[in-house]
Amino acid sequence: MLMAFKLALRNLIGAGLRTWLNVIVLSFAFVVIIWHKGILDGWDRQARTDMISWEAGGGQYWQQNYDPYDPFTISDSHAPVTGTLQNMVGHGTLTPILITQGTIYPSGRMLSVLIKGIDPAQKILAIPSAMLDTASGDIPAIIGTSMAASSKLKTGDHVTLRWRDRNGAFDATEIRIAGIFKTNVPTVDGSQIWLPLSKLQQMMLMPGEATILVCKQRNESFPAAAGWKVKDLDFLLADMNNIIKSKTAGGMVLWGILMMLALLAIFDTQVLAIFRRQKEIGMYVAMGMTRRQVVALFTTEGAMHAVLATLLGAVYGIPLLALQAIRGISFPVSGSDYGISMAERLYPHYGIRLIIMTILIVMIATTIVSYWPARKIARMKPTDALRGKIQ
Amino acid sequence: MDSGHLITIQHLKKHFAMGAGKFTALNGIDLTFDKGEFTGIIGPSGSGKTTLLNIIGSLDVPSEGKAIVMGKSVGDLGAREAAMLRKTKLGFIFQSYNLLQVHTVYENVEFPLLLLGIDAATRKQMVKDALEWVGLTDKTSSRPAQLSGGECQRVAIARAMVKKPEIVLADEPTANLDAANSHHILQTMEKLNHEFRTTFIFATHDEKVIGYIRRKIFLEDGKVAKDELITKS
Structure with a gap:
């Protein structure tokens, strides 16, 4: 596994721009997913807090x-x-x-x-x-x-x-x-x-x-x-909790679209790699790698996009999101004009659970979409791969 | 099973499916190879040279007959055992070099040692030695795209030789090289053959290669047409 990690890292760094394009897209998805969910969570928290302080009290x-x-x-x-x-x-x-x-x-x-x-x-x-x-x-x-x-x-x-x-x-x-x-x-x-x-x-x-x-x-x-x-508060906030639930479901749709876009980039790269890197795959087998090791290498490569994306996302995402969490986001038109309970300045809330869950989900999903095309390698004849004959 | 030869080929046949019928690439080959040989399998395109090399290299399996490499019957090996044989005992040199384009020369040569799980310090020394054998110590940080064809093939030789394998299988190693580079490559391989008694088996129809080898096996239509030892003065 360590060898697969070392080789995958070398391959990714060596691939240069191709890798970084995928990593940038994926990191963007990371940050936007967390940002979007943070806004919804912040909105929910704010609405809940306001509801308690203005109407419900402690019960x-x-x-x-x-x-x-x-x-x-x-x-x-x-x-x-x-x-x-x-x-x-x-x-x-x-x-x-x-x-x-x-x-x-x-x-x-x-x-x-x-x-x-x-x-x-x-x-x-x-x-x-x-x-x-x-x-x-x-x-x-x-x-x-x-x-x-x-x-x-x-x-x-x-x-x-x-x-x-x-x-x-x-x-x-x-x-x-x-x-x-x-x-x-x-x-x-x-x-x-x-x-x-x-x-x-x-x-x-x-x-x-x-x-x-x-x-x-x-x-x-x-x-x-x-x-x-x-x-009690559970009763008094029941309507709000129901609204939050339906809002969360709506947010999941956007979350899903962003994930799909990011994962499509990884999947596309992996599928292309299987065809473009046939001779390389044949060489790996000729050098003594088992097919399972080759599949593991390609899967690790794909999954490492998510690792690099997390690091890159952290570099620009943490200051950006922290700034928004501190200063809030101002809305040019008051939400209350549309009958929506919304503050003029919304403070996103980025919980540690949200961040860890997003990273985990993106990593697991990336690994799955990387493994999927890599399975094709297991069916390759090394002699055909060496000649680049796989269709 | 152990005949005393490094490689024993017995009644070897290899068929490939072709449409409704089949194409016979190897049609009853009987050969033996011993340690330290510098042998060429010579023949025109389609004569079965590469197929024979692939079977010896456990990249393919016989349809009939046996190929026994260092006491192991290739047809009976599982995928893991075949991979182990290639990893520990065999080195490959390909016509199109098959170097990892995104890796440096050093990393390409180091690759087989990573597979063997050799520690970093030993790896470093072994890669240094291999690059010295082929005269590329000044190119360690270069990538294949920055090298000439001859240099790429020398990297491929270093990669094949770095783990000091028993057998090196070279499929048309000079096909993409000019005369000067071809001679340089062949001299390097000849030197390594002498120095380490590594068995070299070439699949070739290049006259320049034929000039260096000490045993010529001529293949025609999947059969051994002639097998002759060259005595050099």
Whole structure:
């Protein structure tokens, strides 16, 4: 095997440009595969992190009637926060959110909205609730950029809000847009307005009540509370995980195409070598190499393309990819304009597992496509090979 | 099995399939070769010279009869045993040199020693010696493309001789060379034959080669037409 390695290395280095062209193509495939997968992984991580910090927290308690996919449950999805939960809120490990439906009338239009009450002092979610902590007499509200765009509301604008209290009575008031926040998480932005919790409780005639409670940290075991259902992160991120899975499947297609292109170059070289290097193969056999050794030599040669490609890819790939991982990649058009949860600057994530797996897969695949044509050598008659007569 | 000869050929026949029929390249050859011979197998194209050389070199097998090389019947050898025989006991010189184009002169000559698993220091000395025999010590770093035909064939001789084999089989070694280079090559091989008592068997129809050899075996239509020893004064 050592001899095959030595000879293969000599043959590859001696072949000069032919070798380096293959190695460059293969190294390019390496770097692009890792880069592409790194972007997807970075995107996934970012989306997951944002989702946790803006919406899910470390897990949630839902009032037992609450079903975000069924608007008819929302009016009945509230309960007083008492006992253990109240203590946790007091310790700052839980923050209550009251949710109800309403309507706003910006510029004479009518928009259905979800009204969410949040404690202005909370630190659990990234929502800038501190903007709701204002001393002015009017009711402050904050909205996301997506909501601001669709409602054409700006900071300082006043808008009429109508809602139904716990008794079903309609009421309306003027609210003031105290701030507009930017988030990558559309589920805390679109068609939603955020009010101070105590104000919303007062408006809804639901003092001390909440619809959901968001935990500060991910808990292994949430204390049980009557009338409340625990929703852990696995549940809260299930939709996102499904999106990631489908995105991964899509990414595999591009991965496969890149691999195919790179491997085709190796396969092509190997097939050509069998025909162009017949006399050399005949000479190897005449000098005393067994056919198995010749096949091993050609397979090693092919596989070593992957080794050289890894080294070459590392030379230009590591600084390039590291730079992107540190500085991120900026997107000229905001993804949120298309309803996609995407940051303006995306930071690729290159895990060690991703790199090792890519290298291993490319090496194994390269070895297989090198071995395949090399098998033909095993069927060669050395006398025909020496005369270059193999068709 | 051991007849005392280095090579014993008995009733050797070799047929090749040709369309629906067959072509007989060798048709009942009986020959023996002894250690230290400098022998030429002479004949026109198609007379079976190369086929006979290939069988002696265990690159091909007899259709009928026997070819016993250093006590081993070529037809009965497995692929691994045949490879071992070639690796340890035989050296080959080809008409078109068959050098590794991407390797240097040094690496080409070193190649058979790598196959034998000889250590690096010994290898280095053996390659140096072989290149001295053929007068190419100044070309160690050159590649075959940078050498003349004569120099390429000298590299091929060094490669064949570096492991000091018992038998060197040379198939038309001067066919691609001019007269001066041919004589140089043949003188080199003659010198090595004397020095190491290596048996040289040539397949040739080149008059220049015939002038050097000490035994002439004439082949015609796959049969030995004449086998004569030349006594040189």
